[in-house]
Amino acid sequence: MTSTVKLALVSVSDKSGVLELVQGLLACGARIMSTGGTARLLQEAGLEVTEISQHTGLPEMLDGRVKTLHPKVHAGLLARRDLPEHMQTLAEQGIEHIDLVCVNLYPFRETVAREGVTLSDAIENIDIGGPAMLRSAAKNYQGVTVLTDPADYEDVLTELRSDGGISLANRFRLAQKAFTHTARYDGAIANWLTSLAEGAEQQPEKSPQRNSWPAAWHAAFDRVDVLRYGENPHQSAAFYREAGKAAGNVFSSFRQLQGKELSYNNLVDADTAWSCVQSFGKQVACVIVKHANPCGVAVAESSTDAYNKAFKTDPVSAFGGIIAINVEVGGDLVEAMHKRQHFVEVIIAPSFSLKALELLQQKGNLRVLQAPPMAKASGGGVNLGEQLKQIGGGLLLQDADEHVIAQSDLQVVSNKQPTAEQISDLLFAWRVAKHVKSNAIVFCSHGMTLGIGAGQMSRVDSTRIASLKANNAGLALKGSCVASDAFFPFRDGVDVIATEGATAVIQPGGSVRDEEVIAAADEHGLAMLFTGVRHFRH
Numbered sequence: 001m002t003s004t005v006k007l008a009l010v011s012v013s014d015k016s017g018v019l020e021l022v023q024g025l026l027a028c029g030a031r032i033m034s035t036g037g038t039a040r041l042l043q044e045a046g047l048e049v050t051e052i053s054q055h056t057g058l059p060e061m062l063d064g065r066v067k068t069l070h071p072k073v074h075a076g077l078l079a080r081r082d083l084p085e086h087m088q089t090l091a092e093q094g095i096e097h098i099d100l101v102c103v104n105l106y107p108f109r110e111t112v113a114r115e116g117v118t119l120s121d122a123i124e125n126i127d128i129g130g131p132a133m134l135r136s137a138a139k140n141y142q143g144v145t146v147l148t149d150p151a152d153y154e155d156v157l158t159e160l161r162s163d164g165g166i167s168l169a170n171r172f173r174l175a176q177k178a179f180t181h182t183a184r185y186d187g188a189i190a191n192w193l194t195s196l197a198e199g200a201e202q203q204p205e206k207s208p209q210r211n212s213w214p215a216a217w218h219a220a221f222d223r224v225d226v227l228r229y230g231e232n233p234h235q236s237a238a239f240y241r242e243a244g245k246a247a248g249n250v251f252s253s254f255r256q257l258q259g260k261e262l263s264y265n266n267l268v269d270a271d272t273a274w275s276c277v278q279s280f281g282k283q284v285a286c287v288i289v290k291h292a293n294p295c296g297v298a299v300a301e302s303s304t305d306a307y308n309k310a311f312k313t314d315p316v317s318a319f320g321g322i323i324a325i326n327v328e329v330g331g332d333l334v335e336a337m338h339k340r341q342h343f344v345e346v347i348i349a350p351s352f353s354l355k356a357l358e359l360l361q362q363k364g365n366l367r368v369l370q371a372p373p374m375a376k377a378s379g380g381g382v383n384l385g386e387q388l389k390q391i392g393g394g395l396l397l398q399d400a401d402e403h404v405i406a407q408s409d410l411q412v413v414s415n416k417q418p419t420a421e422q423i424s425d426l427l428f429a430w431r432v433a434k435h436v437k438s439n440a441i442v443f444c445s446h447g448m449t450l451g452i453g454a455g456q457m458s459r460v461d462s463t464r465i466a467s468l469k470a471n472n473a474g475l476a477l478k479g480s481c482v483a484s485d486a487f488f489p490f491r492d493g494v495d496v497i498a499t500e501g502a503t504a505v506i507q508p509g510g511s512v513r514d515e516e517v518i519a520a521a522d523e524h525g526l527a528m529l530f531t532g533v534r535h536f537r538h
Helices: 018-027 036-044 052-056 071-078 084-093 108-112 119-124 129-139 150-163 168-193 264-278 303-313 331-339 354-360 420-433 459-472 492-499 514-524
Strands: 007-012 031-034 100-104 145-147 221-226 238-242 255-258 284-290 293-300 321-325 344-349 367-370 387-391 394-398 441-444 449-453 481-484 504-507 527-530
Touching: 007 018, 007 036, 007 129, 018 031, 018 036, 018 100, 018 150, 031 036, 031 052, 052 071, 071 084, 071 129, 100 129, 100 150, 108 119, 108 168, 129 145, 129 168, 145 150, 145 168, 150 168, 255 354, 264 284, 264 293, 264 321, 264 344, 284 303, 293 303, 293 420, 293 449, 303 321, 303 331, 303 449, 331 354, 420 441, 420 449, 420 481, 420 504, 420 527, 441 459, 449 459, 459 481, 459 492, 492 514, 514 527
Parallel strands: 007 031, 007 100, 100 145, 321 344, 344 367, 481 504, 504 527
Antiparallel strands: 221 238, 255 367, 284 293, 284 321, 387 394, 441 449, 441 481
């Protein structure tokens, strides 16, 4: 069932494509009503338009706050065409039904994102009439077409030209988008207003102080894909991308170049791998992840050398893992993977050479992802790039762990002073430990992990597992450096590290037994450095 368009109401803040839309509607026989700046734009372009005040019989008033809030607008939108009594009421009141509404809203998000924005500026950019028209039109999708996105203009015009009207299916799809649009708009307003510090309302002409977290929090995500299943085959799952994120800034903007459909676990592990590899900045790095933990990490002069070093850490766990490289993947790296018959679920990098892609196609099921660097979100309200964790009946929200330790932040607490080479390795191990499930212990040497202990309830057990992993891989720990994501609660972990031959350790410090732990380091001749920062990852 198609719906013709005889009368359209167009009122937009984002005027992208609006001239072409209106020209197309006029060519299809529609008449156009408009408001304020949109009407002036159309008139200046020589297009025939009726100002809304002529339609309602009332002028725009209160500095434009009241323009479309009128029965002639909302009755024209809400009247059901299939109910004779509704149509009779319109006729009796001299109200014409409106067939299409094209509205996008005052730029609230853009306004509050500006430096120094005042409460008064923000309030004036809260749209009232726009959301009301969108909701009225979307509610009555049976008879009204509603447009909020310039990307839909051409599709609607094409259908009008070919079919003489808009299909019910398309009107319903556009109504869904309209309700999503208004919900996100109101959510952004609520997030920003409820984040203001107490007393902000008393000085509306000043830039208000903000609390860290709003009293209410509204998030918006768009579905990217329905996944094969969740963590386990009996669980259904889908992948959503954060709405409003600029494409090209985040992991969720990846592009799959080949391979099977991605699973829930693939995405979790790939995100961990990509986050870890990005932490090495301009250093060429390779990270191999298995079950949400790095099992091998290395930096080197080339991506192939980094991969070979990372693989050596734990060849057993690397089987079926996820590989992330922070530079272009070349054919030599893929040849190295094929030579050792390394079965990989996903490989992710910012780019791939033509030779690499040719070789990767030999493994048709291997998922190849091209993803750009991640960037912290910015703008008004809550940063939706923050970390979310759902718990029963609620949601935990926290700042992303983006703290970076510089050499100047380190405090040497042992008698033994670290060498420059040890400091380099300690900082390397510290970066890796940040991405390992707590309790985390990382042995490393010369820009390469040797053993990683993850997720144990006891820190000394993580230490023993890390050393066991190194021994199983045939890697000597003599002269190695160690990172611990949190303080050593007892000296036993330091004793294990020293027994295995490590010579330096980095940890946050802050235990009530720090003196005992430092004394153990001095007893074993270890260099010990405190960071003052913990990196738990749960």
